[in-house]
Structures are given as structure tokens and as C-alpha cells.
Amino acid sequence: MLRPKLIDVAREAGVSPTTVSRVINNHGYLSEETKNKVFQAMKRLNYQPNSIARSLHGKKTQLIGVIFSSVSNPFFGELVEKIENKLFKLGYKTILCNSADNKEKERVYLNMLIANQVDGIIAGAHNLGIKEYEKVGLPIISFDRYLSSTIPIVSSDNYAGGVLATQELYQSGARKIYFFASSHTPNSPTDKRRVGYLDTIKKLQLEAHEKVIASATPSSVKALMIRQILSTEQIDGIFCSDDLTALIVLRQAKELGIRVPQDLKVIGYDGTQFIQKYHPELTTIAQPINDMAELLVELLLKRVTDEQSELKEHYVLPVKLIRNQSSLQFI
Amino acid sequence: MLRPKLIDVAREAGVSPTTVSRVINNHGYLSEETKNKVFQAMKRLNYQPNSIARSLHGKKTQLIGVIFSSVSNPFFGELVEKIENKLFKLGYKTILCNSADNKEKERVYLNMLIANQVDGIIAGAHNLGIKEYEKVGLPIISFDRYLSSTIPIVSSDNYAGGVLATQELYQSGARKIYFFASSHTPNSPTDKRRVGYLDTIKKLQLEAHEKVIASATPSSVKALMIRQILSTEQIDGIFCSDDLTALIVLRQAKELGIRVPQDLKVIGYDGTQFIQKYHPELTTIAQPINDMAELLVELLLKRVTDEQSELKEHYVLPVKLIRNQSSLQFI
DNA sequence: TTCGGTATGTCAATCGTACGTCACAAAGTT
DNA sequence: AACTTTGTGACGTACGATTGACATACCGAA
Numbered sequence: 001m002l003r004p005k006l007i008d009v010a011r012e013a014g015v016s017p018t019t020v021s022r023v024i025n026n027h028g029y030l031s032e033e034t035k036n037k038v039f040q041a042m043k044r045l046n047y048q049p050n051s052i053a054r055s056l057h058g059k060k061t062q063l064i065g066v067i068f069s070s071v072s073n074p075f076f077g078e079l080v081e082k083i084e085n086k087l088f089k090l091g092y093k094t095i096l097c098n099s100a101d102n103k104e105k106e107r108v109y110l111n112m113l114i115a116n117q118v119d120g121i122i123a124g125a126h127n128l129g130i131k132e133y134e135k136v137g138l139p140i141i142s143f144d145r146y147l148s149s150t151i152p153i154v155s156s157d158n159y160a161g162g163v164l165a166t167q168e169l170y171q172s173g174a175r176k177i178y179f180f181a182s183s184h185t186p187n188s189p190t191d192k193r194r195v196g197y198l199d200t201i202k203k204l205q206l207e208a209h210e211k212v213i214a215s216a217t218p219s220s221v222k223a224l225m226i227r228q229i230l231s232t233e234q235i236d237g238i239f240c241s242d243d244l245t246a247l248i249v250l251r252q253a254k255e256l257g258i259r260v261p262q263d264l265k266v267i268g269y270d271g272t273q274f275i276q277k278y279h280p281e282l283t284t285i286a287q288p289i290n291d292m293a294e295l296l297v298e299l300l301l302k303r304v305t306d307e308q309s310e311l312k313e314h315y316v317l318p319v320k321l322i323r324n325q326s327s328l329q330f331i
Numbered sequence: 332m333l334r335p336k337l338i339d340v341a342r343e344a345g346v347s348p349t350t351v352s353r354v355i356n357n358h359g360y361l362s363e364e365t366k367n368k369v370f371q372a373m374k375r376l377n378y379q380p381n382s383i384a385r386s387l388h389g390k391k392t393q394l395i396g397v398i399f400s401s402v403s404n405p406f407f408g409e410l411v412e413k414i415e416n417k418l419f420k421l422g423y424k425t426i427l428c429n430s431a432d433n434k435e436k437e438r439v440y441l442n443m444l445i446a447n448q449v450d451g452i453i454a455g456a457h458n459l460g461i462k463e464y465e466k467v468g469l470p471i472i473s474f475d476r477y478l479s480s481t482i483p484i485v486s487s488d489n490y491a492g493g494v495l496a497t498q499e500l501y502q503s504g505a506r507k508i509y510f511f512a513s514s515h516t517p518n519s520p521t522d523k524r525r526v527g528y529l530d531t532i533k534k535l536q537l538e539a540h541e542k543v544i545a546s547a548t549p550s551s552v553k554a555l556m557i558r559q560i561l562s563t564e565q566i567d568g569i570f571c572s573d574d575l576t577a578l579i580v581l582r583q584a585k586e587l588g589i590r591v592p593q594d595l596k597v598i599g600y601d602g603t604q605f606i607q608k609y610h611p612e613l614t615t616i617a618q619p620i621n622d623m624a625e626l627l628v629e630l631l632l633k634r635v636t637d638e639q640s641e642l643k644e645h646y647v648l649p650v651k652l653i654r655n656q657s658s659l660q661f662i
Numbered sequence: 663t664t665c666g667g668t669a670t671g672t673c674a675a676t677c678g679t680a681c682g683t684c685a686c687a688a689a690g691t692t
Numbered sequence: 693a694a695c696t697t698t699g700t701g702a703c704g705t706a707c708g709a710t711t712g713a714c715a716t717a718c719c720g721a722a
Binding site for chain 4: 664666668669673675676677678680681682683686688689692
């Protein structure tokens with residue numbers, strides 16, 4: 001039978017529908033024998049309780065909305081994959097939302113998630129105003145961006161990352177150190193990388209040089225911008241706020257005959273498995289993707305199961321410098 | 332009010348719940364005035380119809396299950412992203428399932444999707460037997476793998492890809508041409524790449540050389556295996572059945588001082604945007620990711636809206652050779 | 663025998679929405 | 693004035709499962 005319902009199981013097992021429901025929900029008095037009869041009937045019919053009908057009863061839907069700008073970016077891809085895995089282990093399903101950094105799409109998604117009665121949202125893309133997120137009235141945890149005082153943020157220690165990267169470049173001999181930002185949104189956690197860079201540069205009594213290379217820029221244009229900078233300025237160190245930009249830097253440097261790390265040292269940011277596997281030459285600041293996923297899920301479920309649970313406003317996880325050839329000191 | 336229901340809107344608008352329902356579904360006779368009253372009330376209350384309750388009424392859930400082994404692989408990441416986008420445009424939501432090539436996980440996912448009353452499934456990972464998919468009783472479209480005669484397959488022209496790649500290597504001068512397979516599952520559409528390679532090699536009266544470098548292998552081990560082969564055999568052409576393996580080949584060749592393309596020509600497979608952007612030196616066979624996503628969604632929705640619709644068993648989309656430096660003829 | 667605990671069944675209400683049916687009113691037609 | 697057309701809203705039932713109240717039946721123990 002295709003898509004049998006509770007009453008079919010009852011018939012098959014020779015018990016009342018109520019008993020079946022009780023067995024499923026382990027509710028009230030039940031003999032082992034009855035339980036077995038029911039379980040076997042369920043198996044025979046390949047019965048799956050209709051979770052739609054269940055959640056209509058005010059039960060949870062076990063659905064979690066996960067909003068990120070794009071899973072085709074390896075960093076988000078890996079993060080989303082980890083999140084999905086952990087949610088799955090805990091019996092939750094992931095509704096994927098690629099907002100593509102599109103405000104309208106994000107708004108529609110948000111409403112859609114509400115309509116679908118998701119139990120909570122993990123939000124990693126924020127183009128909407130705070131208000132829209134506040135009136136959602138659902139447990140939300142934010143990744144790496146400030147939404148509102150009631151919505152906890154999970155991020156890695158972007159400031160420390162900025163400091164680490166700058167120090168590393170300095171220690172391996174760089175003196176004219178650039179920062180390539182992939183966006184410029186002051187006060188966002190990501191911006192702390194920049195602040196870390198600036199503070200360190202100051203402490204080292206060097207001059208700060210920032211360039212914004214917006215992440216939305218087509219990569220060919222990025223390449224041109226970078227080539228332009230590399231060929232006109234005398235640079236010996238670059239700290240990129242993401243690994244992909246760093247890859248472009250490495251490529252352009254090579255094409256221009258600038259040797260890495262002899263003439264130029266480069267550090268990226270994110271440290272995905274992907275980069276570590278396929279670009280082991282790149283020094284990078286690795287975010288603890290697995291731990292962040294873990295924490296995002298844990299905090300969200302805490303809110304889901306207990307609305308009142310007190311969470312901190314900001315959870316900061318440590319980053320790690322992965323030193324590779326692109327930042328080696330050349331003796 | 333948080334999560335108002337239809338009846339609240341009715342009260343707010345001063346009409347009956349029925350009228351609200353009719354306005355929402357544009358059903359029956361309605362005056363402009365009433366419509367406006369209702370719409371405004373909806374807006375005031377920030378009302379979202381509870382799609383759970385709607386779908387209980389035998390309506391569609393507008394949910395589609397998307398099963399792939401892993402979105403952290405850029406190829407699947409990009410494909411899933413495209414799929415999700417197209418589904419979204421058509422009013423469907425994507426439930427993401429990363430099966431991690433785990434049979435048990437896939438089975439649980441399948442049941443979960445049934446329980447959630449998804450309207451259909453796009454399956455790109457198949458470790459389960461045909462039976463399990465057949466008894467799902469839902470519209471399913473498969474990506475790149477054979478499931479059962481009733482489940483249509485969408486894939487790119489893997490055979491042509493195998494032929495193209497081998498020809499390209501030959502034409503640019505390679506004579507000892509290896510095929511690095513990322514899996515060995517005979518009869519799968521992906522295996523056609525191998526068949527294309529073998530047929531072409533035969534036609535060219537060359538000797539075939541195959542190595543299986545399982546995609547589950549840790550990349551460091553892959554690197555070792557490849558290094559081993561490169562350093563012991565006299566090879567001048569390698570056709571990898573995915574781009575990532577090709578990247579490892581390029582790296583190992585470089586480390587061994589084997590020049591590409593002078594001494595060795597390399598071709599990958601997949602041709603993601605990612606590879607094109609960040610590894611423009613790699614020649615590759617590009618699968619039409621966007622078209623495949625489009626077709627997967629289109630066929631699935633055809634089945635969803637009309638169960639009887641006749642679909643072909645296999646849809647094959649053309650591939651394209653993207654010629655780059657790694658396979659250039661060196662004069 | 664009777665009581666208490668255990669095991670199962672029956673019945674009905676409930677969740678939020680959809681929608682067919684019906685009744686009625688206003689407007690238009692003859 | 694009698695009749696049709698059309699707009700409007702009420703009502704009731706259905707969707708599939710949950711849950712509580714209550715009844716019934718059985719068992720062994722006091």
C-alpha cells in the first residue's frame with residue numbers, strides 16, 4: 001500500500017488507531033506484545049507517520065531554515081554541510097535557502113520559512129533590516145553578523161585572525177602589508193579582521209593599505225584589479241580576507257613574475273578543507289568550521305526546546321594560523 | 332500578534348474566515364473592497380498562511396527533497412545551488428540531504444522525506460537498491476545514475492566527454508594516455524566517460540591505462556598514489572574523471588618537475604564555475620550545470636503536477652571542451 | 663469475592679485551513 | 693412586481709494524527 005495511514009496500521013495490527021498512536025508516541029500503558037504487533041505492522045506497510053498532520057497539533061515540525069548567500073562558495077558549502085549533518089543527527093531537516101545576497105529573495109525566504117512553521121533559523125546572510133528579523137518571532141541564531149540584541153551571534157575570532165595574519169606577514173619579513181577586504185561593512189564581525197590588521201599595523205609602526213575587492217565582483221575583474229595593484233605598487237605582504245581572493249593574488253603574482261614567498265607573502269582567510277587539500281601552499285587563517293556549525297546548531301536547539309534559555313549575545317571561537325609556503329620567511 | 336491565524340485576520344478585517352480563505356485562494360465571488368480589507372488586515376497582522384495546515388488538505392507541500400552526497404564539493408555545490416534557485420523561483424522549497432555516500436543515512440533520509448510529504452525528489456546519490464526507491468511512490472528524477480526503469484535520468488553526455496578529452500590529449504601530442512577514474516561502477520552513466528576513453532584509445536590504436544582513485548580516498552593519499560604513478564611511468568597525458576583529481580595531478584607534476592603541458596597534458600572533468608575562475612589553466616570537460624539543473628527541475632515538476640506525464644528514460648545534455656593551458660600542444 | 667493495577671478500546675475534540683453547499687441580499691432584467 | 697444574476701458570507705465537513713476522558717476487560721493479590 002502506498003502511503004498507508006495510522007488507521008491502516010491499526011487494521012493490519014488488529015488494534016485500535018488509538019493504540020497505534022500510543023505505541024508511536026509511547027504514551028500510556030502498553031504491553032510488549034501489542035507494541036511488537038504494531039511495530040511489525042508498521043514495518044510491513046512501510047508506514048511513515050505523516051509529519052504534516054503531527055505538526056498541525058502544535059508539535060514541532062523538526063524543520064530548520066538555513067539561510068546563506070551561496071553554497072557554491074566552498075566556505076559556505078562546508079559550513080552548511082556540517083550544519084546539515086548535525087541537524088540530521090538530532091532529527092531535524094534542513095531547508096536550504098541561498099539568498100544570493102538578494103534582499104528581496106531573503107525576505108521572501110523568511111516569510112516562506114514562517115509559513116512552513118520551521119522550528120528555527122540559522123541565518124548567515126543578512127541584507128534585511130533588523131526589524132524584519134525581529135518580527136519573525138522564531139528562534140534565530142546568526143552567523144558572523146549582527147542582527148539585533150536578541151539574536152545571538154556565532155563567529156570566529158575575526159579580530160585575532162586579523163592580528164595573527166598581520167603578525168605572520170611581519171615576522172616573515174614583509175613591511176609593506178596590504179589588506180584586501182572582500183566587503184566593507186563597518187561594525188560587522190567580519191570587519192574585525194580589518195580592525196585587527198589596522199591595530200597590528202599601528203603597533204608595528206607601519207603604514208596601513210586597504211583595498212576593497214567586493215566579493216560580488218566578477219573574478220576576472222578582481223584579477224585585473226589585483227594585477228593592477230601588484231604591478232604598480234611595491235608590496236611584500238598581502239592579507240586577504242578570504243582564501244579565494246588569495247588564490248587570485250597567487251595566480252596574478254605568478255603571471256607577473258613576482259615570486260611567492262620570496263618577493264611577496266600572502267595570507268588568506270577561512271581555511272576550508274578544500275583549500276587545505278587543494279592549495280596546501282597557501283597560508284591561511286582557519287576558521288573552526290566544524291565547531292561553529294556545532295555551536296550554531298546547539299544554541300539554536302537550545303532556543304527551540306526552551307524559549308527562555310539565556311544565551312550570550314556573541315560567541316567567539318578561536319581561529320588558527322595554518323602556516324604554509326606562501327608566507328614563509330625566505331632566508 | 333505573533334503567528335496570527337486565518338481567523339484573526341477575519342476578525343481584523345471584519346469578515347468571515349471563509350471570506351479570508353477565498354481572498355487568499357482567489358476563489359468565488361469577491362468584491363475589490365473586501366479583498367482590500369482582507370489584504371490590509373493580513374499586512375497589519377503580518378499574516379502568513381500556515382502551509383502545514385494547507386498541505387494537510389491534500390494540497391501539495393511545495394517541498395522538494397534534494398539528495399546529494401555532499402555540497403562541499405564545488406560541483407555538487409553549484410548544481411544544488413542552481414536547483415535550489417530554480418525551485419525557489421517556481422515556489423518550491425528545497426530540503427537538503429547530504430547523504431555522505433552513506434547507505435543508512437540515505438535510507439533514513441528517504442523515509443524522512445516521505446514523512447514530510449515532499450512533492451518530489453531529485454536524487455544525485457544512490458547507494459540504495461532500486462527497490463527502496465521504487466517503493467517511495469513519489470515523483471523522482473535521478474541525476475547521473477540508473478535507479479529503475481521508471482525513474483528518468485538526467486546526465487550530461489559522459490561518453491562524448493570521454494571521447495573529447497581523449498582526442499584532445501591525442502591531438503596535442505600525447506601518446507601514453509592514462510584515465511584516472513574516481514570510481515568504478517560499471518553501467519553507471521559516469522562510467523561512460525571511461526568507455527568513451529577506451530573506445531577512442533582503441534580507435535587511435537593506443538594502449539589503455541586505467542587507474543581508480545576512489546573519490547572517498549583522503550586527498551593526501553590520492554596525492555601519493557598519483558605521485559607514485561607520475562614518477563614511475565612515462566606518461567604524457569592524463570584524463571581525470573573529475574577536476575579536483577586533476578588539480579592534484581597538476582600539483583604533483585609541478586613538485587616532480589614535470590612540466591605541464593610540455594611533458595604532460597592534463598584534462599579534468601566537470602568544469603564548474605569555481606574551476607574556471609580559480610584554475611583557468613586547467614583544460615576540462617564542462618558539464619552544463621545550469622541546463623542540467625533546469626532540466627532536473629522541469630522534469631520533476633512535470634511529474635509532480637501530472638503523474639501520468641510521459642518522460643523519457645534518459646536525458647543527455649551536451650558537454651563542452653574548455654581548452655586551456657594544461658592540454659596545449661607544445662611546439 | 664473484591665480491589666487495584668494494567669491493558670486496550672471507544673468517542674470526541676482539536677490543530678489551521680480548504681472548499682463545496684446553501685442561503686440570502688443587492689442589483690439588474692423583463 | 694416577479695424573476696434572474698451575481699456577490700457575499702455562514703456552515704459543515706475533511707485532512708491525519710494526537711490526546712484526554714471514559715469504559716471495559718483482564719490479571720493476580722488480598
